[in-house]
Structures are given as structure tokens and as C-alpha cells.
Amino acid sequence: MSYNLLKGKRGIIFGALNDMSIAWKVAERCAEEGASMVLSNTEMALRMGELDGLAKKINAPIIAADATNYDELENVFVKAQELLGGKIDFVLHSIGMSPNVRKRRTYDDLDYNWLNKTLGISAISFHKMLQAAKKVDAIAEYGSVVALTYVASHRTFFGYNDMADAKSLLESIARSFGYIYGREKNVRINTVSQSPTATTAGKGIKDIDNMMDFADKMSPLGNATADDCADYCVTLFSDLTRKVTMQTLFHDGGFSNMGMSLRAMNQYSKDLDAYKDEQGKVIYG
Ligand SMILES: NC(=O)c1ccc[n+]([C@@H]2O[C@H](COP(=O)([O-])OP(=O)(O)OC[C@H]3O[C@@H](n4cnc5c(N)ncnc54)[C@H](O)[C@@H]3O)[C@@H](O)[C@H]2O)c1
Numbered sequence: 001m002s003y004n005l006l007k008g009k010r011g012i013i014f015g016a017l018n019d020m021s022i023a024w025k026v027a028e029r030c031a032e033e034g035a036s037m038v039l040s041n042t043e044m045a046l047r048m049g050e051l052d053g054l055a056k057k058i059n060a061p062i063i064a065a066d067a068t069n070y071d072e073l074e075n076v077f078v079k080a081q082e083l084l085g086g087k088i089d090f091v092l093h094s095i096g097m098s099p100n101v102r103k104r105r106t107y108d109d110l111d112y113n114w115l116n117k118t119l120g121i122s123a124i125s126f127h128k129m130l131q132a133a134k135k136v137d138a139i140a141e142y143g144s145v146v147a148l149t150y151v152a153s154h155r156t157f158f159g160y161n162d163m164a165d166a167k168s169l170l171e172s173i174a175r176s177f178g179y180i181y182g183r184e185k186n187v188r189i190n191t192v193s194q195s196p197t198a199t200t201a202g203k204g205i206k207d208i209d210n211m212m213d214f215a216d217k218m219s220p221l222g223n224a225t226a227d228d229c230a231d232y233c234v235t236l237f238s239d240l241t242r243k244v245t246m247q248t249l250f251h252d253g254g255f256s257n258m259g260m261s262l263r264a265m266n267q268y269s270k271d272l273d274a275y276k277d278e279q280g281k282v283i284y285g
Contacts, residue, residue: 015094
């Protein structure tokens with residue numbers, strides 16, 4: 001159902017890769033709510049060809065950019081204003097990647113060049129995006145910027161690895177930049193802490209299926225899907241949340257405030273004494 005919450009608004013969506021991507025769902029919902037948008041992703045992601053389908057469906061031009069490259073980001077903000085005919089009302093940062101996670105390096109055996117890449121792509125890109133937008137004065141008064149994060153920024157989750165550090169930094173950037181951009185231009189900056197979701201990036205996390213099942217059993221409302229996340233982002237881009245800024249907003253069915261649920265306890269008690277070590281060997285006791 002559409003409420004016309006974004007009628008006449010202009011947005012930039014970074015990070016739609018395929019129809020599982022959270023950014024893809026957000027772009028579709030924003031279009032339903034009346035927004036016009038520009039889509040952006042890396043040249044490599046564009047070569048995979050799936051983004052064209054979304055671009056056609058919502059009538060959105062695509063501008064390629066590597067989010068670690070400041071000049072390319074600035075170009076997106078300049079061109080997007082030309083293409084959409086005015087200042088930008090909302091921006092979604094839906095970008096994350098860790099070579100250490102992909103190559104199964106554990107947190108006590110990190111490759112530091114890869115750690116730099118993780119932080120560069122998944123967190124510092126957000127600072128570059130905000131700095132580029134502010135320098136070319138691309139975002140309208142009371143514009144709204146959202147980046148996606150995960151609860152592993154606050155609490156330790158097995159397998160999330162150096163992405164936890166990237167998400168902590170990402171949330172800190174939202175606060176630090178949120179203060180400056182809010183004070184000077186009334187632009188709000190928030191992060192949405194989303195449930196584990198079966199996307200291309202999500203599937204890279206070790207034992208994501210188990211993590212999703214655990215989170216689902218722990219959350220009174222169950223896991224939030226990518227479609228649920230898109231609905232929430234629409235509210236954050238709308239005029240109904242004009243005084244919300246510098247927050248990490250949990251969108252996780254209640255998971256982040258749970259200790260132990262009945263469903264999780266029942267599941268756990270079935271195999272209370274046995275667990276597997278990191279090599280998969282069953283250990284008792
Ligand atoms: N899937 C989950 O369980 C989950 C949970 C919480 C938060 N998130 C976050 O949601 C965001 C979107 O991820 P997703 O789950 O939709 O997966 P996804 O794989 O669909 O999206 C990740 C995107 O990052 C883009 N990207 C990677 N390197 C880039 C670069 N250098 N420049 C520009 N773009 C680049 C990819 O091309 C891709 O489009 C990420 O920040 C992720 O950490 C995901």
C-alpha cells in the first residue's frame with residue numbers, strides 16, 4: 001500500500017546488487033511512495049547486469065561509483081542533482097564487504113590490508129559520502145541519510161569478524177557527522193540496525209542460516225525481512241521523522257533487547273551438553 005510519503009522527493013540509493021539486496025527493496029518502496037531516484041554501485045556490480053532491471057522498473061538512472069573513491073562519490077552527488085532536477089532529499093548507504101570474512105580469516109588472524117579494505121568499503125565510505133555531499137551542498141534542508149548496520153557493533157557475534165569493527169565505526173560516523181550536518185543544514189543522519197537477512201553479503205557471514213534462526217527464535221516479533229526494512233527506511237526518509245538524528249535505530253523484531261526467549265531455550269535444551277568446536281568436532285561437557 002502506498003501513502004505518498006515521499007511524493008516529489010529525490011533520492012540516491014547506493015548498494016542495490018540484485019533483488020535480494022536490502023537497497024533494492026528500499027528503492028522499490030521509495031518509488032511506490034512517489035520518490036524519484038538515482039541508483040549507484042561499482043562498475044563490477046553494474047557489469048553483473050541485474051541493476052538494469054530495477055533501473056527500468058522504477059525509471060531511475062544509474063551512476064557508477066566505487067564508494068571508497070571520494071571523487072566518484074562527489075560526481076554522483078553533482079550528476080544526481082542534474083538528472084533529478086534539484087537537491088537530494090534522501091540517501092541510502094547500503095554497502096558492506098570484508099575480505100577477511102570472505103576468505104575465512106578469523107578475528108585473531110586478520111590480514112591487515114584486508115582489514116583496511118573492510119573499514120574503507122563498509123565504514124569510511126560513509127564519511128566520504130557525507131563529506132562529498134556537504135561540500136557540493138547536495139542535500140536539501142531536513143534531508144535524511146540512512147546507513148545499514150548490525151547489532152554486532154555493540155555485542156559480539158561469532159563469525160561477524162572485522163565487520164563488527166566496521167559497523168562500530170559506521171555508527172560513530174553517523175553521530176559525529178550528524179551533529180555537524182544537523183547543526184548547519186538540518187540534515188539528519190541515522191543508522192538502521194537490521195536483523196540478519198539472506199542477501200549476497202549476508203550469505204558471506206559464517207553460519208548465517210543458524211544466526212538467522214537464532215535471531216528469529218529470540219525475537220518476539222521474529223526477524224525483520226528486507227521488505228520490512230524498506231518500509232522502515234521510507235518512514236525515515238519521510239517528513240514524519242524530522243527530529244530523529246544521530247541514532248542507531250534497531251529494526252530487529254526486538255532481538256537487541258532480549259536475553260533469552262522460551263523458543264530459544266527449548267531449542268537449546270534439546271542438546272544442552274554438546275557443542276561443536278570451530279573444526280566442527282562435537283564436544284561434550
Ligand atoms: N544481510 C544482512 O544480514 C544484514 C544485516 C544488517 C545489516 N546489513 C547491511 O546491509 C547493507 C547491504 O547489504 P545486503 O545485505 O543488502 O547485501 P548486498 O550484497 O546485496 O549489498 C552489498 C552491496 O555493497 C556493494 N559494494 C561493495 N563494495 C562496494 C564499493 N567499494 N563501492 C560501492 N558499493 C560497494 C555491493 O556491490 C552490494 O551492492 C550492508 O551494509 C550490510 O552490512 C546486512
